[in-house]
Amino acid sequence: MGSRSEDVDAVTEVATEYFQAWFAGDGDRMRAVLHPALAKRTRAAPGTHSLALHEDPVETLVADTAGGEGTGFVPWQEVTVLDVVRDIATVKVHSEPFDEYLHLARFADGWLIVNALYLTAE
Template sequence: MNDRTSDEQAVRATALDYFEGWYAADLARVDRALHPALVKRSAVQVGAQPPSLTTKERMLELVRAGGGVEDRTDDPIEVTVVDVHHDVAAAVVRSAQYREYLHLVRTGARWQVVNAFWQLTDPAGEPGQDDAR
């Protein structure tokens, strides 16, 4: 296995830790997947005045409270690794509820999500949905 394939697998595993950890309220998985400097926004948040963002600390609070458990389905989570370049990577994650664009950074021996931009799979379904995640 070459380094590129290994990096793509590691990026995919990080994205799955983030998503599957969210759905299972698995704090350890989400914690290791997210960089301490995480900035997460939704399309709705960007349009807000002023724009808001979600931090790693806030995401961990939501996981502790079981925030993603009610969203869990048996539908597959699809991760597409768009690019890996040295210590940065980009991936797209598609789940039943969310479409999320991730930027990841290599931190030592692992990858972590440092930027995330998301929208509900059906954005017309819930006005104000960005407050929950």
């Protein structure tokens, strides 16, 4: 376990790599920052009171990334680490296509994204 500053830097690096992999269309880079059991969700019907969630499994996200779905956007993101507590962290990311909250956990080989909740940016 590193210092808080080192943890914030490492978490920021993972969140940045997640978005940069998306923008670059690099599925391997995307897979490297995701836990295999990632839960990526968004509201199924934005603007309604529906509680249904749309889920994107890791393999779908990696395939969409490799297929270039993110390459048409400006490769920019604003990463804000909201909190780091020992081996877990919460991050807010704003980019051209998305507003996203990420939860990360530290594993033996480093920090990985385990949960993502997003909306299309306005």
